[in-house]
Amino acid sequence: MLERLRNLYQARGDLSGLIIDEAPDLPSSSTYSARFGSLGRAYELVGFTPDRDFRFVEINRLLRSLQPEIIAETIEQITRIGGCTEQDPRSQLLTINNEFTVALCIARCRETAAGSLRWQIRFDTSLSPDVIVALRMDRGNRAVQDYYILPRIDLPGPQVRLGEHNGLALDSFLFGSLDQLYEMAARTQLGDL
DSSP: OHHHHHHHHHHHSOOOHHHHHHOTTSOOHHHHHHHHSSHHHHHHHTTOOOSSOOHHHHHHHHHHHHHHHHHHHHHHHHHHTTOOEEEOTTTOOEEETTTEEEEEEEEOEEEOTTSOEEEEEEOOGGGOOSEEEEEEEOTTSSSEEEEEEEEGGGOOSSEEEEOSOOOHHHHTTEESSSHHHHHHHOOOOOOOO
């Protein structure tokens, strides 16, 4: 597969999904993507460097793959402390103890030209979750750096832009773990009244 892709690159001087798909003797671009993990990786293996930087595609794919793991871990932790969680299969919105709803959002880290880090939290306002948990990724977008546990009532709009430091109005909702969310979900036995 790689040899045929390399030959196409040498003949055309360029590669794209469309060029690959139109080549009669090559597998489809989606086959290359599936076989090598991404089209970008296949390009790399044949020595082609696209004009555009496609690293964001790889990062987005990684972040999308993390979402189900993070949701499952959150549900497991809430169950472990005696709470119950229902997940809407379409929206991924969590209903905790039939009392409040939570939306988990992964905030990708972007570096500015000056080297500052920025995150943008976007959420679907039509879901109207009571709490938005924003997981800020680290500089390399490989691991969660920290968490914003934000009550919907305190949000300025459908998206929030964050820097490394955001002032007390936002940073008072910044946590190093999800323990605060788990405390909100914990059940307490009441004694005899």
